Amino acid sequence: MALATAPASAPAQASPAPAPGESVSLVTTSGAATFKLCRNWVFTHTCREYGNVPVPARIAAGDSFEITFGSNPKTMWFRVKAVLLQDGRCLLIPKHEDMPAKGEDEPVDMLIVDPCRVLR
Template sequence: MSLVTTSGEATFKLCRNWVFTHTCREYGNVAVPARVTPGDSFEITFGSNPKTMWFRVKAILLQDGRCLLIPQHEDLPAKGEDEPTDMLIADPCRVLR
């Protein structure tokens, strides 16, 4: 997928592996560009005590009408595996090309 449009907002899913547990947290209302392609980099701000980070898009996966923006540091899932852990979820999104 090479270009998608978003509403300008996404949910940021951030997961961490601790010694005995794996936790994920979702942060809503994260501002994202209206047009996104793999290789794009942009700053995101999330959380009630705002944190800011650069998000570099490695890949975009389409799933049930929403786009999963996969960051550079994540491995893409093999067939039959679960989705990647960290991601921006743009819902709705539209594929342009």
């Protein structure tokens, strides 16, 4: 009488790296980011970047945290709508329900985390 054996399972495979521009769910940071704040001035758009903005060590889409930026410090709540990968950096896109939608050609506010590591 032969004993039934379970079929050999396939070796575990690592998840492929996310593609550039792909949304990811959880990242780790060094604790600092650059805040890109854009404004629409009717005929032109301007963006300003503020460096060394403290951020949490782990960030996921849906998180909310307070950021402080600028030489005359300003504080605001940053609610993460999406985390995107681009050129080895993580772009944290804010959730602005109370602001009008921006056109496709308009710059977008974001936190830029470099370096960041994607967690699975």
